[in-house]
Amino acid sequence: MIKRFVIGLLAVSSFQFASAQSDDFGYELSVAGETKLYRGLKLELEGSMRTQDNAERIDRFVLGVGLSSRLYQSLDKKFSVKASAGFDYLWINNLKEKDNKYFKADDDLVDDGYFNEGDLKGYNITDHYWRKRYKINPGLTISYSPDKRWSFSLKEIVQYSHYCDATTTRTKWRIDEYNSTVNDDETINWIISPYYYDNNYTGEDYLDAEGNVIGKHLDSSEITKVHKDRTILRSRLSVSYDIKGFPIDIFASVEYGCGLNYRANKWKFTGGYDYKINKKNKLSLYYRYNTENDDDEMNGHLVGIGYKIDF
Secondary structure, eight states, X not given: OHHHXXXXXXXXXXXXXXXXXXXXEEEEEEEEEEEEEETTEEEEEEEXXXXXXXXXXXXEEEEEEEEEEEEEEOTTXXXXXXXXXXXXXXXXXXXXEEEEXXXXXXXXXXXXXXXXXXXXXXXXXXXXXXXXXXXXXXXXXXXXXXXXXXXXXXXXXXXXXXXXXXXXXXXXXEEOTTTOEEOTTSOEEOOEESEEEOTTOOSSOXXXXXXXXXXXXXXXXXEEEOOEEEXXXXXXXXXXXXXXXXXXXXXXXXXXXXXXXXXXXXXXXXXXXXXXXXXXXXXXXXXXXXXXXXXXXXXXXXXXXXXXXXX
């Protein structure tokens, strides 16, 4: 069965790679543990690692702890209500960012007739940086199991996140009017440079022997990504099926996230299966597609493997 599990992962990965040309792709690895503290009360621990940028870079490390408590269960055990609360510490790798800049109507090169308003003026490049983040996730889950095979659930989660300050470097690339060249037909071959020119340059000559402008400095500076707080409401509808005669549960879910204090309109579609090694250990394989890219999750495809132990 382990062999089939690995083959399944490779098959899903191959399908994903063929379809992920315009979206990002990554892997997620997780280890979790769960134990019963009291009747209906459980403690959960989890650690995970995720990649991005077509699985070439680490996206984040996560350590989490949570409690869940059953609030109600019907006599036939088909219907139940559970409350939960979790805390996560995240260390997130933000990739290099490019922010295009465009000419405005009052820019000098627009006034001189070289460019029009809205033409590309250059861009800012922000270097990648690591950032700490804390997340609190109170939630409520309603579950219904009509028989021993099928199970349905709806989970509502209010997720509050605090992003800590982080320092990185930003470099401005702009149209270089000093070193752009004139073509034979008198059109200008504009170039974009990460340098600015200091008119107060105190060198012996402002131009070098070849006539190139000197006294230029890299237009780069250290910036601080200031702390921020974000709250999002997540609604997750899940279904699972226990295959008779096999130690496998198939599951699927769809989740919608709506930002409460920032713009977010996110969907997550997940499908996979759990392989029960024994009563206390299981492996999970799943595929997920996210529809929006933000500071929390990438836009695109994700293949995950998880291990969970009941201790």
